[in-house]
Amino acid sequence: MTISSTETDLGRTRRARRIGRALTEAHPDAHCELDHSNALELAVATILSAQCTDKKVNEVTPKLFVRYPTAADYAGADRAELEELIRPTGFYRNKTDSLIKLGQALVERYDGRVPGRLADLVTLPGIGRKTANVILGNAFDVPGITVDTHFQRLVQRWKLTAQTDPVKIEHEIGALFPKREWTMLSHRIIFHGRRVCHARKPACGACTLAKLCPSYGTGPTEPAAAAKLLKGPRARDLAAAAGVDPELVPRQAVAAEVP
Numbered sequence: 001m002t003i004s005s006t007e008t009d010l011g012r013t014r015r016a017r018r019i020g021r022a023l024t025e026a027h028p029d030a031h032c033e034l035d036h037s038n039a040l041e042l043a044v045a046t047i048l049s050a051q052c053t054d055k056k057v058n059e060v061t062p063k064l065f066v067r068y069p070t071a072a073d074y075a076g077a078d079r080a081e082l083e084e085l086i087r088p089t090g091f092y093r094n095k096t097d098s099l100i101k102l103g104q105a106l107v108e109r110y111d112g113r114v115p116g117r118l119a120d121l122v123t124l125p126g127i128g129r130k131t132a133n134v135i136l137g138n139a140f141d142v143p144g145i146t147v148d149t150h151f152q153r154l155v156q157r158w159k160l161t162a163q164t165d166p167v168k169i170e171h172e173i174g175a176l177f178p179k180r181e182w183t184m185l186s187h188r189i190i191f192h193g194r195r196v197c198h199a200r201k202p203a204c205g206a207c208t209l210a211k212l213c214p215s216y217g218t219g220p221t222e223p224a225a226a227a228k229l230l231k232g233p234r235a236r237d238l239a240a241a242a243g244v245d246p247e248l249v250p251r252q253a254v255a256a257e258v259p
Contacts, residue, residue, distance in 0.1 A: 007159075016160050016176040019212050023188040026208045026241055027195075029234065030187040032138045033258075034058065039114035039139035040106075041065050044074075046134050047098050047126045052089040055257060060088055071112040074103025098126030116140040129167060137183030145170045146186040150193025157197065157215040194258045195232045203229035206244045224248050231256045 007015075023030075033054040036042040044064070048057045064085050068074050074082075083096045102125045106112050114135065115121055121132035133144030145151075147166040155161050161172045177185055196203050202219035205226030210216050220226050227239050227248035235254045236246035 012160060013176050015212055016158075016173075019158060019160075019209055020177060020181065020185055020188075022208050022212065023185070023192055026238060027188045027191040030184065030191040032134065032187065034134075035061060036139070037065075039116075039135055040071060042135055042139050043102065043114055043124075043127065043131070044068075044099060046131045047102070048086060048089045048095055050095070051091055053257070053259065057089055060086055068103075071103045071106035071114075074099050075107045077103070095126075101125035102127070114139070116142065118142075118144075129170070133170075133186075137186065141183075143179045143182040144186070145174050145182045146190070147173075148190060149199075150190045150197075151186060153199060154189050154193050154197050157202075157213065157218065158209075159214045195235070196230060196238060198229060198231075198259075201229055203227070206230055206239050206242045206248075208238070208242045210242070228253060232258045 032042070034042060034045040034049060035058045036045050041061070045057050045061055048060065067085065068077060068082075077096075077100055079096055079100065082099065083092050086092045086095055086099075089095065105124050106114065110120070116136065116139075118129070118132050118136060121127050121135060122129055127135070130146055130148060133146045136142040137144040137146070147169050152166065152169055155169060155173055160176060161169050163169045163172055174182060192209075196207050198219070202215075203226040204210060204213075204216050204219040205221040205223045206229070207213070207216075207226070219229065223244045227244050227246075228250055230236075230238050230249055230253055232238075233254060235256075236249045239246045239249050
């Protein structure tokens with residue numbers, strides 16, 4: 001799609017909303033891919049997810065959550081034991097430091113509970129604005145936009161923003177959509193980035209957003225080549241939704257680990 005350099009703000013908003021509707025249809029299964037049952041577990045899982053796949057985090061957290069069910073448990077954790085439990089997630093020394101300090105801060109300042117306000121969350125060890133929005137949106141039902149690497153890459157490819165600072169991106173994209181949609185929009189964009197619009201080679205020829213995307217052609221446009229790039233258990237559904245023969249999606253792509 002050719003986007004005019006003079007696209008109006010209204011035109012950009014309308015295109016953004018169409019993208020949002022297309023994502024809703026393409027990814028009805030979109031959700032937070034970090035397993036958790038409360039705000040503390042989500043905060044811990046999000047800290048562990050830095051430079052690590054959600055799948056690996058989800059392999060580590062069941063034992064972790066049983067061993068450390070409260071903020072006080074993290075505050076008083078034996079460092080060596082905690083390091084060993086989270087070692088598979090990488091950068092385990094730094095993450096252990098963050099988890100212990102997070103537990104201490106929650107106990108000292110918030111009676112052991114994870115606060116439900118952005119202004120409070122971002123003051124906590126290991127919790128930046130991105131992590132805070134994940135916690136707000138998924139543990140407290142407070143709408144938030146999560147600008148991770150996938151989100152940033154896609155909204156820039158769609159030319160919905162020229163910003164490079166995550167906070168500015170968050171505000172600019174937020175202005176294009178109703179606030180109530182922010183959390184699910186984030187999930188759907190991240191799902192699309194992990195399954196279709198990859199960093200190095202997006203599956204342009206098997207993408208439901210092709211007619212709305214000014215970067216169409218960044219990846220292969222020929223359906224057979226593009227279909228091979230789709231990933232995840234719904235890869236064939238994604239191909240079909242884009243008008244591509246789902247049989248072109250190889251079996252290994254359906255079984256592939258989503259990045």
